[in-house]
Amino acid sequence: MAHDDHDHHHDHAHGSELSPIEARVRALESILVEKGYVDPAALDALVEMYETKVGPHNGARVVARAWTDPDYRARLLADATPAIAELDIGGRGGEHMVVVANTPETHNLVVCTLCSCYPWPVLGLPPVWYKAPPYRARAVSDPRGVLAEFGVSLPEATRIAVWDSTAETRYMVLPMRPAGTEGWDEAALAALVTRDAMIGTGLPRLPGEVAA
Numbered sequence: 001m002a003h004d005d006h007d008h009h010h011d012h013a014h015g016s017e018l019s020p021i022e023a024r025v026r027a028l029e030s031i032l033v034e035k036g037y038v039d040p041a042a043l044d045a046l047v048e049m050y051e052t053k054v055g056p057h058n059g060a061r062v063v064a065r066a067w068t069d070p071d072y073r074a075r076l077l078a079d080a081t082p083a084i085a086e087l088d089i090g091g092r093g094g095e096h097m098v099v100v101a102n103t104p105e106t107h108n109l110v111v112c113t114l115c116s117c118y119p120w121p122v123l124g125l126p127p128v129w130y131k132a133p134p135y136r137a138r139a140v141s142d143p144r145g146v147l148a149e150f151g152v153s154l155p156e157a158t159r160i161a162v163w164d165s166t167a168e169t170r171y172m173v174l175p176m177r178p179a180g181t182e183g184w185d186e187a188a189l190a191a192l193v194t195r196d197a198m199i200g201t202g203l204p205r206l207p208g209e210v211a212a
Contacts, residue, residue: 055124058089059172060193062099062122064186067177076174077101084122093120093170100163101174102200107158108173109147109200111139112165119170123195130199140164150201173200180207 032038062084066073076083080097084090097119100108112118116131129135138146143160147153154160163171175197181189184207191210196202 056122056193056195056198057190058087058124059119059122059195059198060190061087061186062089062172063174063193063198064189066099066174067181067189068186073101073174080172089121091121093118094122096169097122097172098163098169099172099174100161102176104176105157105159107147107152107154107160107200108171109139109143109160109162110165110171110173111136111162113137113140114166117165117167117170119165119172122172123198127195147201150196152201152203172198174198175204178204178206 062076065087066076072083072086075086076099080099081090081095083099084094084097102108112130113136116126118126118130135146140162143162144154147160165171175193177189178192181192188210192205192207194202194205197204
């Protein structure tokens with residue numbers, strides 16, 4: 001559902017290297033394993049998945065492909081879930097994806113006003129602020145103010161569309177490709193794409209900020 005701002009439509013640490021919270025987590029993990037509540041192999045697989053298989057690097061691949069392949073971009077915007085699956089990306093939290101493209105006229109911002117629905121396969125775990133009540137409320141009531149707090153200043157003429165993720169539908173923003181990246185390959189372009197740019201609270205890095 002979209003709203004408009006005008007018409008509201010286990011890398012393990014060892015020994016003394018453990019911090020207090022890491023030590024508590026390790027102790028809890030040991031107890032759960034000892035009592036048979038947790039399968040260590042399953043736990044390791046889960047951690048590996050979140051460290052290597054899901055996360056913003058996946059979303060960045062999607063964005064870079066869309067920036068370089070007009071046909072893929074069209075498929076992505078028409079039906080995002082199968083288009084994302086073309087890159088072997090998918091899973092829980094990404095079963096029903098919608099990708100919305102920023103343009104010079106419209107900037108898109110994603111929120112979940114009810115809880116913290118988030119497209120895990122392409123963006124990983126949600127940042128703390130995404131789940132916080134102030135963001136969830138003000139992203140709808142004052143999106144321009146929220147963006148300013150993230151350092152994003154847009155022209156007054158730019159429309160801000162706010163997309164409300166739900167358990168059924170998760171949104172991701174396709175940011176605009178930065179100028180000066182003509183001839184860049186997908187890997188170089190992906191390095192410009194930040195998590196926040198795919199939520200809408202940020203913009204891609206500029207070419208001078210990342211080596212091509």
